[in-house]
Amino acid sequence: MSHDQNGREGNEDRDFRFEAEVPVRFRDIDVGGHAHHSQILIYMEEARWAYWEQVTGRHSVEEVDYILAEVRVRYRNRVLYPDSLRVGVRATFIGRKHFELEYQLHSGRGDILASGWTTQVMYDYEAGRSIPLSDDLRDRIEAFEGRPLPVRRSGT
Numbered sequence: 818m819s820h821d822q823n824g825r826e827g828n829e830d831r832d833f834r835f836e837a838e839v840p841v842r843f844r845d846i847d848v849g850g851h852a853h854h855s856q857i858l859i860y861m862e863e864a865r866w867a868y869w870e871q872v873t874g875r876h877s878v879e880e881v882d883y884i885l886a887e888v889r890v891r892y893r894n895r896v897l898y899p900d901s902l903r904v905g906v907r908a909t910f911i912g913r914k915h916f917e918l919e920y921q922l923h924s925g926r927g928d929i930l931a932s933g934w935t936t937q938v939m940y941d942y943e944a945g946r947s948i949p950l951s952d953d954l955r956d957r958i959e960a961f962e963g964r965p966l967p968v969r970r971s972g973t
Contacts, residue, residue: 833907833921835867835906835961836903837864837868839864839902839904840901840902841856841897841898841899841900841902843898850897851895851897852895854890854892857896857922857931858890860896860904860922861904861922863904864905865906865918865920868906868918871961872957872958872961873958882940882942882948883916883939884937884940885937886936887934888933890931890932892931893929893931894930895930897924902930903923903925904921904923905923906918906920907919907962908958908962909934909967910966910967910968911958911966912968913949913968914938914947914948915936915937915950916936916950916958916966917934917936918934919932920932920933920935939951939954
């Protein structure tokens with residue numbers, strides 16, 4: 818994984834400060850000769866975990882304090898084997914109890930393959946309920962992103 822301070826070809830003028838490398842595995846390929854559409858969610862999940870570790874400093878599953886509330890994916894090109902994808906992740910807004918992440922998946926050649934968005938809700942697993950996003954977490958995400966994040970969705 819690396820930090821990319823410069824826009825890359827196909828990023829549609831979006832700057833992602835975080836990038837994770839995610840391999841396309843042979844088992845991901847379906848009868849159409851490309852990765853099954855559901856695999857994009859797994860690639861996003863692997864990149865989200867790497868982003869979470871880097872930004873929050875939390876490294877164990879027990880430290881995950883959010884649940885996934887919504888996923889949107891836009892498929893653009895076929896994901897082929899073999900390849901090593903570059904998955905850009907960035908926070909786009911933070912609410913009182915939730916935050917949204919945006920993703921861009923690129924082939925090893927730089928072609929954009931998919932983009933996506935997820936909404937995570939902060940969650941106390943023991944109590945079984947949503948909880949407010951802490952000021953510390955907000956500060957860490959905004960510091961990593963290098964800017965204050967809007968608190969309302971801006972129509973993506």
